[in-house]
Amino acid sequence: MITGQSIVDADAPREEWIAARSEGVTASEAHAIATGGRKAWVKILDDKLNGSTFRGNKHTRRGNEREAILVDFAATIDPSIEPNSALWADAHDARFRATPDGIGDDVVAEVKSHAHGHDLGMIPPEHRSQMQWQMLVTGASRALYVREVMDKDGQGPLTDPDWQWVERDEEHIAWLHDRALEFLAWWDADCPETDDLDTATESALARWIDAKRDLDPIAKIEKTAKTELTKLLKRRDHSKFGVQVQGASGGAMLTAASWNRVLDETKLTGAQKSKLQVLREQVDTAVTACEAYEEELRAQYGVDCPTGAQSLRLAGGAR
Structure with missing residues (x-):
């Protein structure tokens, strides 16, 4: 609804x-606010208060x-979808705002046009956040994501655009919502330089930053020395089977190369080559058809899942 x-x-x-x-948090800003630190927040707020220096380019015009x-x-x-250029506000917090490209019955639409050569791939995280924020603001239950890639002459493609449904994700919305509230509270508090951290987090952060500051120069030296030693050991006879050295200061081992059995196609008969080629073409055709069908199914029934390991890195302010 x-x-x-x-x-x-x-x-x-x-x-x-x-x-x-400029009075609140918009859908196009939600991801940058949620993932950004102080430096990103300062840039976003400066654009709000003083106006963005970005005036568009050929891609935005297209x-x-x-x-x-x-x-x-x-x-x-979805025949209920109509074009929209009005600015909407959340019924519960008027500083949460969005301008979906289209609005329908319990649905919003976001459309994107990309230059020739763009690889559509997965939905970019910032676009996913943009649609989740639009659903927060409007109350919609799902978003229709439509995108196209222009042809090499800069004209619209002859085929239908790529499209898929994006379901409302309450956890994603809660994350964007909480980070937006933090941004607005920081803004209202005249932009303090540091967070009000609990003692345990502040202490752990300080210890990690101090340790990383001490270790970084050593890590660079270690990397350079390791690269040099690896090159020297690889120059030795039979190094692909592994090398062990022992010096006055300690030892080192260059592990053996990985081995794999490969097909020497120069030894195949003409008939064998032809049969292999036919089978490979059949596999390629089947894989292509399978991938196309899976993409068609994902557009309607796909679910979003996080992938990859999370990592910790230094952010603004650590010196």
């Missing part, structure tokens, strides 16, 4: 729309030109 409120009409002057956007066409396509998937 759409519960958000339209606070700036579609036909309002652009200056009014920009001014209203996106604006193609938006109506892509929203029209979105309406063929």
